[in-house]
Amino acid sequence: PEVEDGRASIYESVVTNTSKEMMCYSDFPIPEGYPNFLHNTKMMEYYKQYAERFSLLKYIQFNTLVCSVKKHPNFSRTGQWEVTTEKDGKKETSIFDAVMVCNGHHTDPYYPLESFPAKVKLKRLCFVLTLKYINKNVKVKRSQSKVYLSTRRGCWVMSRVFDQGYPCDICFDTRFQTLLRNTLPTPIVTWLTEKKMNEWFDHAHYGLQPRDSTQFKEPLFNDELPSRIICGYVIVKPNLTEFTETSVKFNDGTIEENIDVVVFATGYRYSFPFLDESILKVENKIFLYKSVFPKNLEKATLGVVGLIQPLGPIMAASEMQARWITRVFKGLCKFPSQDEIQKDIELKQKILLTRYAFILSGFRVNLNLNCSLKKVK
Incomplete structure (x- = not known):
């Protein structure tokens, strides 16, 4: 079938390259009867089972296009966002206290x-x-x-x-x-x-x-x-x-x-058409604090999940990111100053240059989940 522009796709024979033991979410193991490496249909079954187990479907609006995510006029005080969506030809703008960007990086081919x-x-x-x-x-x-x-x-x-x-x-x-x-x-x-x-x-x-x-x-x-x-x-x-x-x-x-x-x-190009460049500038290299938070935000109320390429399953790494993001949103984790954020990003660039000899992208990381767990606590 034809795949619409801006949507990630896979070919019919795709099988995971990470095992079920390593990539399942921590609160919902993949069923024991499933093979170690899952065909994409089995992977979809697991996601559906997860959504049903935790009653998530009632919170999800399917077939809805996110047109824009903009800072609310009083963002510097509240950290809120104006999110405009479109469904069945009708646009609607709502106010949100925080935003997670989870659109991935396998949508626009290069x-x-x-x-x-x-x-x-x-x-x-x-x-x-x-x-x-x-x-x-x-x-x-x-x-x-x-x-x-x-x-x-x-x-x-x-x-x-x-x-x-x-x-x-x-x-x-x-x-x-x-x-x-x-x-x-x-x-x-x-x-x-x-x-x-x-x-x-x-x-x-x-x-x-x-x-x-x-x-x-x-x-x-x-x-x-x-x-x-x-x-x-x-x-x-x-x-x-x-x-x-x-x-x-x-x-x-x-x-x-x-x-x-x-x-x-x-490979693929990065694409965040719903975000203004002042929030997240795309030049086929993106540098985020700990691969999650854009710099120069007055309030840390927008985080990016999954814009990484770990040595290992992205599901476990993304779970750690999401858990940390929610704690930052709630104020349970102290967020660093702009100087500390800039120093961290510069250090990451230096590591990328040392390891890869060039900075092709900003999301290649050898993620240490032990460190991530400490950050979440």
Whole structure:
């Protein structure tokens, strides 16, 4: 089915890349009879069960568009917001004491067409251009004669099945492993990570070795990709440099002719069309205090949930964010001064530059849930 603009979507075969044990909400475990990794239909069942368990549906207005969220005229005193919504063609403005922004960051695809000179008139084969969103490729290739997989910087590929057959995140995202990654010298962490990632298969032999393994990127979870590469169904290529009318050219000088389909798996842009730039300015990088609160608000009554990319399930991390936000809203947690907020944001930028060598986005975090729990208390 067609997906309307501004709405996140998934393909039919999507299965979670985090296990049910790690991603369930703390007050409602995923049913024991469910598999460790859930098909998207099972995930939807769980969310419905959660909403029913806590009688949440009566508080939710479905099929309602949020048109704008603006500061109330007396915001500096009350911290209130004017929220304008539209339903069935009718607009309504209401006053709220606080706002949580939870629209995610997988709604507006990023197509870097300006980077590739092109006169595209495509022919027979299938070509997948990707940076790290390549799971769709395994779905596409089964009905095509050949798939070319272009990667600019490489990527660690992990299986959902890890040591002794346990789910990968149960083994990889433990408190002990996090402690090691946060305390050991970077060269040792890099060596240990590379050694572990290459236990399944040698990424260099498959053309997937990260270009700079010292700049850690979140891994890709795909159980089939190595098998498809070794069987010749997927051919790994370097970065793409140019389109012609019927072909694509790569930066190693090779050219592939008669391409039928190009799939841009190049990520998403941030989009908050209902917020004024004075509240949250979007330049494909957003810096928030603790990845939650916009800076320069007189009152901390607006928080962003889920604008992060943790090493582990986003559900648990978002729950910690929501619990902290509500306590800030209630005045139960002391909120820092603007100077402290700015220093925290600058420190985060420095960490991003050190870890990733550039600031592509403001939401990549290796979230330590233990620290988050302390913050919530």
